[in-house]
Amino acid sequence: MLQLKNISFSAETEDGVKEILKDITMDITDGFLAITGPNGGGKSTLAKIIAGIIKPTSGKILLDGEDITDLSITERAQKGISFAFQQPVRFKGITVNDLIRLASGKEITMSEACDYLSQVGLCARDYINREVNASLSGGELKRIEIATVLARGTKVSLFDEPEAGIDLWSFGNLINVFEKMHETLGGSIIIISHQERILNIADKVAVLSAGKLKSYGNRDDILPELLGKTNAVCPVLTNNMKEAQ
Amino acid sequence: MNNLEKDLLKIIADIDGVTGGALNIRANGKLAERHTTESVDIRNKTDKDGIDIIIRPGTKGETIHIPVIISESGVNDLVYNDFIIGDDCDVTIMAGCGIHNCGNEESRHDGIHSFFVGKNAKVKYIERHYGDGDGTGGKNMNPTTVVNIAEGGYMEMETSQIKGIDNTSRITRATLGADATLIIREKLMTHGTQRADTDFSVDMNGENSSANVVSRSVATDNSVQVYRSNINGNSKCHGHTECDAIIMGDARVSAIPEINANHIDASLIHEAAIGKIAGEQLIKLMTLGLTEKQAEEEIVNGFLK
Numbered sequence: 001m002l003q004l005k006n007i008s009f010s011a012e013t014e015d016g017v018k019e020i021l022k023d024i025t026m027d028i029t030d031g032f033l034a035i036t037g038p039n040g041g042g043k044s045t046l047a048k049i050i051a052g053i054i055k056p057t058s059g060k061i062l063l064d065g066e067d068i069t070d071l072s073i074t075e076r077a078q079k080g081i082s083f084a085f086q087q088p089v090r091f092k093g094i095t096v097n098d099l100i101r102l103a104s105g106k107e108i109t110m111s112e113a114c115d116y117l118s119q120v121g122l123c124a125r126d127y128i129n130r131e132v133n134a135s136l137s138g139g140e141l142k143r144i145e146i147a148t149v150l151a152r153g154t155k156v157s158l159f160d161e162p163e164a165g166i167d168l169w170s171f172g173n174l175i176n177v178f179e180k181m182h183e184t185l186g187g188s189i190i191i192i193s194h195q196e197r198i199l200n201i202a203d204k205v206a207v208l209s210a211g212k213l214k215s216y217g218n219r220d221d222i223l224p225e226l227l228g229k230t231n232a233v234c235p236v237l238t239n240n241m242k243e244a245q
Numbered sequence: 246m247n248n249l250e251k252d253l254l255k256i257i258a259d260i261d262g263v264t265g266g267a268l269n270i271r272a273n274g275k276l277a278e279r280h281t282t283e284s285v286d287i288r289n290k291t292d293k294d295g296i297d298i299i300i301r302p303g304t305k306g307e308t309i310h311i312p313v314i315i316s317e318s319g320v321n322d323l324v325y326n327d328f329i330i331g332d333d334c335d336v337t338i339m340a341g342c343g344i345h346n347c348g349n350e351e352s353r354h355d356g357i358h359s360f361f362v363g364k365n366a367k368v369k370y371i372e373r374h375y376g377d378g379d380g381t382g383g384k385n386m387n388p389t390t391v392v393n394i395a396e397g398g399y400m401e402m403e404t405s406q407i408k409g410i411d412n413t414s415r416i417t418r419a420t421l422g423a424d425a426t427l428i429i430r431e432k433l434m435t436h437g438t439q440r441a442d443t444d445f446s447v448d449m450n451g452e453n454s455s456a457n458v459v460s461r462s463v464a465t466d467n468s469v470q471v472y473r474s475n476i477n478g479n480s481k482c483h484g485h486t487e488c489d490a491i492i493m494g495d496a497r498v499s500a501i502p503e504i505n506a507n508h509i510d511a512s513l514i515h516e517a518a519i520g521k522i523a524g525e526q527l528i529k530l531m532t533l534g535l536t537e538k539q540a541e542e543e544i545v546n547g548f549l550k
Contacts, residue, residue, distance in 0.1 A: 051532055077534040089529040092489065093461075093547035102543065103533045148533065 002028040002050070002156055002188055007059035009045055020045050022211045024059070028156075028190065032182050034202035034219075035192045036226070042211045043192045044086060047160045050190075051083040052076040063156070080187075082152040086160035088141040090133050096144055097128045103148035116147040119180065121173045138165035146177065155187035163195050175201065199223060246270075246277060249345055250316050257341030257373045258312040267309045269296060274315075274322045285309055295325030295357075298338075302331030302363060311340040313356065318348020318382045323355045332363035332395075341373035344384040344410070351383040358390045362425075365397040372402070376409030385412040392418065394425035396451065405432040406441065407549065415443040421482075423451030431460040432549050435468035435496070445474040449482035449511070458486040463545050464496035475503045478511025487516040491548060493541075 009021040021042045035043050048054045050061065052073040060069045068076055077083075091099075100113050114124035120143035130136065132144065142165050149157050166174055175197055181189060182201070191198055199205055205222040207214040215222050246254075250272055254260060260268075267285035270278040281287050284304040288297045298309060311326060328338060346352040362368055376384035386406075394400055406413060419427050427447060435441050447456045456476060464470045476484040488500040502515035522544050530540035 053528055053532075073528060073531040074534060074536050077532050081532075083532045085529065089523070089525045091526055091544065091547060093550050094543065095547075098543070098547060099533075102530065102535065105534060152533065 001030070001062075001064060003060075003062040004028070004046075004050075005060040005062065007046070007049060007056045007061070009042075009049060009054070010057045020211050021049070021056070024208075024213050026206065026213065026216060028188050030186065030188055031203040032178075032201065033188065033190045033204045033206060034199045035190065035206045035208055036194060036199060037208040037214070038210075041208045043208050044160055046208065047083065047158050047190070047192055050156070050158055051081060053083075077154075080154040081156045082149045082154045082158065084145045084149045084157075084159040084162060086164060086192075088132075088145040090136075090141070092131065092133050094132050095129055096132060099132055099144065099148055100151045103151040105152075108151075113151075116151045117144075119150055120144070120147045120177055121170060122147070139167055139170065142166055143170075146174075150181070150185070153185060157181070157185060157187065157189050159189075159191045159193075161192050161194070163193060163198065171195075171197070196227070199226075246272065247316070250277075250314050253314045253316065253343030253345055253375070254312055256375050257314070257343040258310050258339055260310055260312075266307050267298075269298070269311050271311075271313045271322075271324065272315075273317045273320050277314075282307065290325060290327075293325050294323060295327070298326065298328045300328070300330045300334050300336055303333045304331065305335040308337040308339060311338065313340075313342040313354055315342070315344045315346070315352050315354055318346050318352060319350030321351070321353045323357075325357045325359075327359045327361070328368075329361045330363050330366050330368050332366055334363065334366040334368065336367075337369045337371070339371045339373075341371075341375070342386055342388075343374075344376045344386070345378040346376070346382045346384050347378040349381045351385060353383070353385040353387075355387045356389070358388065360390070360392045360394075360400065362392070362394040362398040362400050364395045366395075367399045369401045370403070372404045374404075374406035374410055374413070376411070383411045384409065386410050387412075387414045387416075389416045390418070392420070392427065394419070394421050394427060394454075396422045397424045398422065399426045401428045401430075403430045403432075405549075407432070407434045408436050408439075410441070411437075411439050413439075413441045415441075417443075417445045419445075419447045419456070421447065421449045421451055421454035421456060423453060423480075425451055425454045427454075427456045427458075429456075429458045431458075431462070433460065433462035433470065434465070434545075434549060435462075435470055436465045437468060438466070439468040440470075441468070442471045443473065445486070446477075447475070447484065448477045448479060449484055450479045452481045454480070455483040456485070460488045461490070461548060462488075462498070463491045463493065463549060464498050465493040466496060467494065468496045470496070470498045472498070472500045472517075473503075474501075474515070475505070476513055476515070477505045477507060478513050479507045481508060481510035482512070484511070484513040485516075486514070488518070489516075489548075490519045491545065492519060492521055 500517035504513035
């Protein structure tokens with residue numbers, strides 16, 4: 001279980017110190033958690049804090065009861081945290097096969113690599129020896145990024161907006177990938193997403209807005225309220241319409 | 246040949262001393278072994294130190310090995326090798342120089358290689374440089390390559406020098422006829438206080454000729470690299486030069502690409518990029534469980550692969 005205890009994070013901005021996360025406390029059990037909320041609400045920052053890329057200003061992170069707040073990115077990865085970046089990194093010279101091999105932590109056969117790639121809808125034969133460079137499209141890079149997390153198979157898998165940059169055509173496949181992951185991967189799968197279809201397959205949903213955890217609970221309790229709100233009519237518009245009448 | 250020399254040979258030429266094809270091994274400034282075949286003749290030059298490698302027109306599928314090894318300290322070797330590649334050939338030439346210097350005197354190999362690539366001939370030239378030995382004597386190599394490609398000829402040149410060489414100055418000059426193609430791929434890694442200079446100059450004289458000069462290098466510690474390329478489009482042609490370098494530690498790299506269009510239909514591109522390893526690349530590999538040092542090694546190895 002991953003536990004966040006009173007996580008806060010502040011950063012220097014042009015307008016002085018800005019509080020990006022305010023006192024976030026969550027117990028993340030095994031299963032599928034979707035974190036959603038408006039842009040700029042602190043979702044990606046929270047993911048980076050879990051992965052160890054940024055350190056919280058205050059608060060603690062526990063993995064299976066062990067305090068990992070001061071552990072490095074590498075140490076956390078070795079303890080079982082995987083992170084798929086929102087914007088995958090490009091490498092000159094490193095191939096798709098290299099990346100999957102490094103992710104799995106061992107030499108892998110063609111058929112194993114093929115398995116991970118086909119799960120994200122890529123034909124291994126076309127991609128395995130390609131460099132993870134600018135010749136790949138944004139969507140292809142995102143899928144390879146997801147495949148590296150599958151290859152790691154750790155107890156915590158974090159995905160920062162996996163649907164961003166993936167075309168509508170492939171989106172259905174992506175949902176299948178996460179549904180299958182839910183059945184086979186086990187552990188905690190944490191997905192930051194704006195997509196209703198991803199929220200619909202989550203066990204739990206957390207809403208992060210203006211740096212605060214607005215709500216967190218079972219999908220069936222959170223989702224109706226959340227979707228009700230986003231569909232609400234803009235009050236300014238309503239008032240304007242009333243005046244016009 | 247002793248075991249040390251055999252090891253050097255294995256590293257630079259991938260051979261154990263015996264191949265089926267044509268071979269000329271030069272060790273410590275003297276001929277050590279030579280084989281010729283029906284299609285490939287190797288003769289000593291009469292006016293200076295060196296050899297002529299004459300490949301009969303139409304020869305296909307042969308690999309010719311021309312390695313040089315220096316295992317004694319204080320050897321100062323200067324050699325002229327001419328490769329005369331007949332029309333319609335399709336051959337691979339593997340050259341290379343390995344220096345093992347555990348003494349305190351300078352060891353140096355300067356090779357001047359001239360290629361005459363015949364009409365419609367295809368040649369792949371692979372050159373590896375390697376140095377080891379923990380003596381204080383310098384390990385220096387200064388290869389000069391002069392290339393002439395006749396009409397429709399094609400040459401691919403792959404050079405690599407991964408650590409080990411203290412001082413290198415590589416000069417490459419090429420002249421291309423009509424429909425001729427030249428592709429150069431250079432890989433270079435320097436460490437310690439090493440210095441590497443490369444200087445490419447290509448004249449595309451023939452119509453529809455093309456040249457692509459690509460250099461990838463890593464400079465670490467206090468090493469210094471200078472890359473120069475000069476591509477001249479003197480007729481309807483395509484030219485591209487690219488220098489991509491990673492700097493680490495206190496290393497310094499200069500890239501000085503020059504392109505000159507002397508014809509209205511010359512199309513030329515140059516690209517040069519120098520920088521340290523991107524922080525996000527390190528972070529990505531660290532999230533896969535690699536330490537920062539391992540991540541750095543993977544990035545460098547991939548880059549120079």
